[in-house]
Amino acid sequence: MHVVFAAAYVARDLHQGQKDKGGNDYFSSHLLPVGKSGYDWKEQVVGLLHDAAEDTSNDISTILHLVKQKLETWMNNPDDKSWIDDFEEDFFQYPAEQCHMPTEEEWDEIATALQLLNHHTAPNREEYLSRICVNKLALKVKLNDLRNNMDISRIAEPTEMDMERQKRYKHEYERLMDAFQRIISTDDWPNRA
Template structure:
């Protein structure tokens, strides 16, 4: 097996570990359209990732925010399922992105969006998250509240996109 094939196998194993964790932690949750949260939102954001780290963080981005688990606990689960395949520097980068993506730890939405700029990985996953969140076709009967939320998301999207340029 070549180094490229081996690297791809390792990356796929880590992604699969994240998929299983996300599916387990979000079991029974639904999105704004009433659809299974893992199958709709997390799978969409995870699969939108351009590389394995974006996929891993995409699947896990809401774990500390929408479940009883902390980022530290989620990372322990990931390390446990990925075995020693997850290098320490990669684990640190993923952990930082997950910490930054937890909006509950920010004092305001503005602080939350600004602090995402500490990590290109967190920014890219947030762009993928916002892209899916802005898709009103998922909601059968959008309300004025939905349209207002989309308007806010569009501004945040442009800000983060400009940062990544």
């Protein structure tokens, strides 16, 4: 869980001062719920960081470097348990004494998902969604992202434009859910991530 907590601290710092369309703190109203919706630690990390390269001046390698730095700080101070203070109510802490430092393969998997989730890297929305449909980690996080985006209660007085955006989100969600159903129907259950 160290890596999830590190991603939460980094995401909160990077998005400090940003607001969502309803004027709410962006980290608390969007990134934290998307992160918490993740089934495993990778989905939680990517959920917390999925907008960082898109909505801040940092690239993915810088963002992941910040997470790694936070992890190394905690690994070098094993008696310091203050790292759990801010997010202990949000994420279940596995009872483990050691801090798991993700492997290079795991970091690459996370970086790939973050790259795919950055709509600035695709020429258009159609290509953006198509690329997400073939990466299970990015697809799961995007579904969580859209579920949170479709929560219109985050906007006190929704406009016609907000309602139109909700329709687009619903259509995209259905498309991505179809892709997800295809993926899980062809996967071996024990190997699903």
